[in-house]
Each structure stands twice: as C-alpha cells, then as structure tokens.
Amino acid sequence: MSRKRWRAVKEIRIADVARLAGVSTATVSRVLSDPDKVRQKTHDLVMEAVRRSGYTPNSTAQKLRTRRTMNVLVVAPRLTNPVFAETLRGVDDELTQSGYGIIIGNLDNRREREARYVDLALSRQVDGVLLLTGYIPENGTRSMRESGLPIVAMCAAIDDDMIPNVVVQDREASRRAVEYLARLGHRKFGYISGTPGSIIESERFGGFLEGIAAAGLSQDEIVRWEGPFVFSTGVAAAESFLQMTERPTGIFAACDESAIGFIKRVRSERVRVPQDVSVIGFDGIELSDYTEPTLTTFRQPLHELGRAGADTLMKLIRKEMKPGDWNVRLPLELLERDTTGPVLHKDYKSLRRATI
Amino acid sequence: MSRKRWRAVKEIRIADVARLAGVSTATVSRVLSDPDKVRQKTHDLVMEAVRRSGYTPNSTAQKLRTRRTMNVLVVAPRLTNPVFAETLRGVDDELTQSGYGIIIGNLDNRREREARYVDLALSRQVDGVLLLTGYIPENGTRSMRESGLPIVAMCAAIDDDMIPNVVVQDREASRRAVEYLARLGHRKFGYISGTPGSIIESERFGGFLEGIAAAGLSQDEIVRWEGPFVFSTGVAAAESFLQMTERPTGIFAACDESAIGFIKRVRSERVRVPQDVSVIGFDGIELSDYTEPTLTTFRQPLHELGRAGADTLMKLIRKEMKPGDWNVRLPLELLERDTTGPVLHKDYKSLRRATI
DNA sequence: CATCAAGATGTAATCGATTACAAAGATCGA
DNA sequence: TCGATCTTTGTAATCGATTACATCTTGATG
Secondary structure, eight states: OOOOOOOEEEEEEHHHHHHHSOOOOHHHHHHHHHHSSSOOOHHHHHHHHHHTTOOOOOHHHHHHOOOOOEEEEESSSSSSSSSHHHHHHHHHHHHHHTTTTEEEETTOGGGGGGHHHHHHHHHTSSSSEESSSSSSOOOHHHHHHHOOOOEEEESOOOTTTTTTEEEEOHEEEEEEEEOOOOOTTEEESSEOOOOOTEEEHHHHHHHHHHHHHHHTOOOOGEEEEESSSSHHHHOOOOOOOHHSSOOSSSEEEESSSHHHHHHHHHHHTOOTTTTTTEOOOOOOOGGGGGSSOOOEEEEOOHHHHHHHHHHHHHHTTSSSSSGGOOEEOOOOOOOOSSSOOOOOOHHHHHHHHHOO | OOOOOOOOOOOOOOHHHHHTTSSSSHHHHHHHHHHGGSSHHHHHHHHHHHHHTTOOOOOHHHHHHOOOOOOOEEEESSSSSSHHHHHHHHHHHHHHTHHHHHEEOTTOGGGGGHHHHHHHHEEEEEEESEEESSSSSSHHHHHHHHHHOEEOSSSOOOOOOTTTBBBEOHHHHHHHHHHHHHHHHHEEEEOOSSSTTOOHHHHHHHHHHHHHHHHTTOGGGGGEEEESSSSSHHHHHHHHHOOOOOOSEEEESSSSHHHHHHHHHHTTOOOOTTTTTEEEBOOGGGGSSSSSSBBBBOOOOHHHHHHHHHHHHHHHHSSSSSSGGOOOOEEEEEEOOOOOOOOOOOHHHHHHHHHH
C-alpha cells in the first residue's frame, strides 16, 4: 500500500495553454467558446495544447467575467418528499439539457432556513430561482424579485405580476374529488389536511370546500383532521375516525401518504375499504399502486411540471419572455382504483351480508 | 394591475459602499469579513452604508479571489430513491452548518451523465465531492483525485488509498440477515437483487453468500432474481416464485421496495407471510413500517451516514486530515417485525390448522 | 501591383472582491 | 515634546477568464 504525501496539483491557467500553443490568451479563449472565429490550423494547435496540458477553464473566473453562473437555485420544502423528488427529476432533465446546474435549497420544513437561500440568491450565485415551496415569505420573495432575479413559482400560485406560476390545478382536482365521491352517493365527508399554513394545503382545502358547496352540502357536515403531509397524519385521523359514532363515508386526503396511513389504521380495526369507507388521495405517488387495496387518487404530472417550470425559467433568464407573459396550470389525472366505491345503504348492506 | 417594464436593477459594488461611507474598499471588505481589524466608529459607518445601499457581496468575485467556492458536489444515483433522499438530509444538515452549499449531480441511473459532473468538479466549481453512488467510473474518479480535489465515497467501499470511505456495513448486515433466517429454521433461500453491476448490489449479494456458506449450505440451494432497486423487481420475483413447486421459505431482498413488491404479489395469491414464506428487507425506509404485515428489515443509519460523510469531507477540505486517515463503517440495526417467522414443518402446520 | 475589405490575432481593460504592503494616526513613556 | 510602537486605513496587485479595440494578414479586385 503506497502512501504518497498528498499535495495540491498546480493549476493550469489559460495563459499556460497560450504559451504552450504559442498564441495569445484571447485566441485560446476564442477557440474554446467560438471556434468559427479562428483559423482551422490555429484551432488544432490550441486544442492540442489543451489536450496535452489537461486544461479545464476555471468556471469561477468565467462567471465573474460573463456574469452568468449557469446555476439555478431550487428551493424545496423537504427533500424526502417523493412528490418533490419526482418534480426535481423533471427540472433536472430540462436544466441539464441547457447546461445549467442545480443548487439545492432545502427548507426541511423549517422557515428559518429561508434567509440563507434568499442570501444565496441575492449574492448572485445563481441565475434564477425555482420555488417548489409555498414558504418563502413575502419580503424574501420581494427582495429577490427587486434585485431583478428571474423567479418561477411552482408551489401553488403566488399572486405577483412579476413571478410566473407553473403549477398543477390543485383546487380544481380537489373539487373534482368531492364531486366524484358525491356521485358515488357519499353525503358525509372527512378531510385529512396537509401541512397547516402552506399554500398548497390552503388551495386543496379551498377546492374541497368548493366541492362541498357544489354538492349542495353545508360545511357543518364535514370533519377536518390536521397535520403535515406524512403517513402519521393519516394514522392520527384514523384514530379519531374510529372513535366516531356517525362516521363520514367519503374521505379526501390532501396527500397519498396520509391516505395510506389512514387506510392501514382503519383496516386493522376491521373497517372495510371501500365498503365501509371510501378514501381518495392526492399526488399519485408510485406507492399508491402498491398498497392493498390500490389507492384511488389524482396523479400530478410531476415530471412534466418540473420540465415546464425549468423551461419557463430558462426563457426568463434568456429574456425570451417577460414575467407577466406566462402562466401554466397543468391538469391532474384521476386514477380510479380500489379504495372508492358506492355508498352501501344499511338495508342493502345487511342484504349483502346475508347472501355471503 | 400595474405592469412596469422589467429591467435589471443596477448592481451595488463594494466601491459604491466605500464611496458612500467615505472609506476605501479595503476597509469595507475588512468590516465585512474581519470586524476586529477596524475601529468601532468606522465599523458603524460602513455598516450603515451597507444597510442603506442594500449591498450584498458578489460571491463569484469572492470565490475567484479566495479560491474557495463553498459548494460541494453530491453525486447521486437517482433522485427519487428514498434512501438517497434521507442521506442527503444528513449531508445537508452538516454542510449548512459549515456554510457550504450543495450542487446536485443526478445520474438518474444513466452512466453517460457522469462526464458532466466530472467536468463540473474539474472546473473547480466545487471544493469537494461526495459520491453517493457506485457508478463514477475508475478514470473519472482518478482524474478528480489527481486534480487534488477532496472526495469522500459513501457508496459501498471504493478501494483507493486517497479516498476515504464512509459507508454502512452492507456486507455484514446481509450475512446477518441469512443467519437470522437460518436461526428461524429456514434452509431454502431466495435472493432478490438490486441494480446489477452496482457496487452496493455486489456487496449485499456477497454478504448473502457468506451467510449461506456460514449456515453450511451450498450455493446451489439458492434462487436469485435480478432487477433494479424498485418495487417491480419484487413483483417479478414473486411471479417466478409462484410458479415454483419447491419454493424457498426464506427470502432476502436487497432493498425494502422489492421486498414490499414481492409480499404484495404473493399475498394476492393467498400465500401467507410469514407462515408460508418469510421475507426480510434492507434499508428500513419509512414505508416498511406501514405495510401489512410490517416488514422485518435492516435499518440503515442514513441521517448519521450523511452527516458523517459530510463531516469527513469538511475535514478533508480544511486539511484537518489526510485521505488515508479515516474510514467509517456504520452498523445497521435489525428491525424484527412481522414478515419473518419460524419455518412451519408440515406436521406442525397441519396440527396448527386443526386447532384453529 | 496597389488598394481595400474581411478575417485572424494580439493587447490590455474589465468583472468585483481580497490582501500584502505602505502610509498615516493614535498611544504612551521618558 | 519626541520618538517608538501599535492600530487603523489606504493603494494597488491579484485571482483567471472574456472581449472591445487595435493591429496585422490574407486575398480579391480593378
């Protein structure tokens, strides 16, 4: 096992390559960035010197001079959220194609982390910002916007002329969820919330209420359980549900995880899904197709959303559009699976029991 | 709706602040980076000017001058992998504390993407590299190492003196998984693989074989199903399993997802877990506690792993250690849950049936 | 062959900070 | 008050590229 002493290798600068090729630094630079501007012969000479020396341009110097960092900041609510991960894949696909890199801004659901990323943006370490969270506060967003930095909001809509929104139709889908359950005969509803205070949660709850109203029901009829976008929120909701004497028959969960947590808990107490209670989720995460029974839910077009957001940001950075020019609202797809079914009326239910 | 014409705001440079405060740029710089070096009065004067002008230092210029980018590259196999996401959280915690940022290198399981990130590293956009993947090829790793860039390997061990390894004890845990099943009386084993060719997979399969040997069994006794680290690999394995006449009774899956896929599929054909077949997973993802039945598995200390890896990289960057000085191998924790149980011998099984 | 335009290359300013070194100012004891 | 010493501040070089402008080649054309 040879143990050479560690030591930094001397850096090769553009001047070294120029000397090696017998040309000026300007020529080397031109060969690398705009080859048509130099004679073929010189081009080959320089490339050979580049190859021999193993030169790689110092991107920091390039950035300083060109004022383009080729990086964008992606602010995320929580890294372990699968919805976020899938969106990020779409973002990554698009940005990589354009030669941009991703700097991760992970809030980890703690608002105090925002300041750090606002600073990052303001110190011009990035050419643009993608907000995958509804958490950046009004004044943080404002100072970023005022600095002229391109921003795209991919959380639920931010109401700001200067910030294009690329979002999914949360509100519409939530309303449709209720309508769907109502069409199956459900009249008593439960709502399992997402992280209280987040824009996404309020959009989804808003849509849910619209659906309730559209079905001609009063808000007094509904039950609402609060908690963040995680499994255990559904489990807690189930505990409460199990205590009730007049149970709702139609449950809308603001995310698939809580829907799954709910179902698992109630089934362990011999409550049948969908015979005793119908559950509809939101997101369409991969797992929702692997539960027992498979989950009825709305699939978010996350990959597409990520690409669309990144594409919009690219357009903004390249000044191919102005902020007000563009808003995208992608539709969700209802996946009718096995956790929803028609309401079984009491008599029908006993009838059915008798025949089994 | 007012629509002002969009226009970049003029940048404020350190010279502007200096002029505003009536001092030199050197003084402003000192106030910001080493306040003890200036008189209190000057300090206040400068800070007031900073505040009034809304100055934020241009970090690109700082980087060029100080030769520190305060960014590290994290190379990941696939963003949507929950194991990766959880590790990244640990990395993020540690790096944020040290003021470092994360640039994401997403391979998305495609090797051809490596080149891009090797370039990124070589062009000194980052101060160090964390490899969360076993995919960076030998020559990519070598050129990064030769450039003197600090690297830490957090995939399974890379055999290179110059690269510290911070890993979990994959091999040992896999061996223990077999031992555990053997102690429950199992003699016929099945192995559901992870992504063929990845270092992680070969470590886990290696450990599995060690366990088989330790149990005094021959390799002929085992069945091996191949596929990537995803649900569907387990489903496919289950299809094959269901066709068999002499089925294995002890299944080791190289990741929780495939274990869950397997269980779901066999249960839908009325195979009972753990009575008919015991299944043990690997990773300990959150979901493994929400399946029916709950999954016996090895929990990786992912958050800790992420922190340890990032900490090691920090030490390397600050030259507080040399690459050969340090290797970490974290143990895994066996979570004994409900998908494993003793082998039921035929006679015992019928006896048991009779009593029910 | 002279002239001129187009093309290729070189020179040096520039991006915006940090910091070595020089210069000026404060402090103190004799 | 004077110089010695220590603090504070300013001047200008520097990091490593890009690029406007100047200069030199080349080649075409009358």
